[in-house]
Amino acid sequence: MRLTLIAAQSVDGFITRHDEPGTAFASPADQAHFRRALTHFDCSVFGATTYRVARDQIRAGLSHGRRRVVLTRQPAAYASDAVPGALEFTDDAPEAIIDRLRQLGHREGALLGGAEIHDLFLHARLVDELWLTIEPRIFGAGTPLVRKRVDLSLELLEADRLDDSDSLLVKYRVRRPAG
């Protein structure tokens, strides 16, 4: 299964505007792109913070064709929200989550944040591609794309303006370390 990290960020690498939770800063062009992009994936993985911020929207859009896996330290706390096959909560390790999705026959997974989830999966070398919307903003502060020191080399696949806007969609493949 291929795992693609999808995020919108400022030019200087923040996925939130200062302390404002969520992605209210993201442009209409990014929101349209995000909805289109998600149709490409048969499953997604994200963290409990992302779930809480977008809970109503997520629950309204559940479908059995697209499994959503929420990584949380307290899966039991979300037991009443769970919908088997469509919305699942787990504290499994990243490798175990990806293995299970692969065994269930999934082929294309979207990793939808936030920063801690990015860190976990990037450090475990489980991310194959990054699709980043670079919004025409500079914030100087906020939640960073990744929190932990890392040293990743990428291959630039595409760089395209989104719908004649000032937002730029860049797609990268993560290069495997030599040796």
Place this chain on the structure above:
Amino acid sequence: MRLTLIAAQSVDGFITRHDEPGTAFASPADQAHFRRALTHFDCSVFGATTYRVARDQIRAGLSHGRRRVVLTRQPAAYASDAVPGALEFTDDAPEAIIDRLRQLGHREGALLGGAEIHDLFLHARLVDELWLTIEPRIFGAGTPLVRKRVDLSLELLEADRLDDSDSLLVKYRVRRPAG
């Protein structure tokens, strides 16, 4: 006079790789771009740290057509390095530096870092454009493009792959705040 901030950064907005000083992480494509880009400018402004890191290279390339202004808290400490009209050291405020360059007839200024210099000139609203090379790297730590919280909106002018490499050159114009 138009002032253009020029920098190379990782995808996640760092202008150094972790604690490594300078821009050794920058690609050959960015280095070639940077040399070409500088010919477009008739003056440049940068900080003392940038000067110390690139001192030999800067002093070897001095020319009277291109004034270089180093912003430092201790201009007297660099008196023996100064070359009037070509290499100057000052503790003037950003506005005063730009006013003086304009009065001297300069038309195109390059702002060459580092982060503190970016902060000073961005907060003073003196930067007209940003030309950023986005290197295909993720660092998670390092010197950020800007250190202080800010909220700037930009207009995307161009986004082009540099010389068939994985490096992306993006050019932005800073939008003036409404009102």
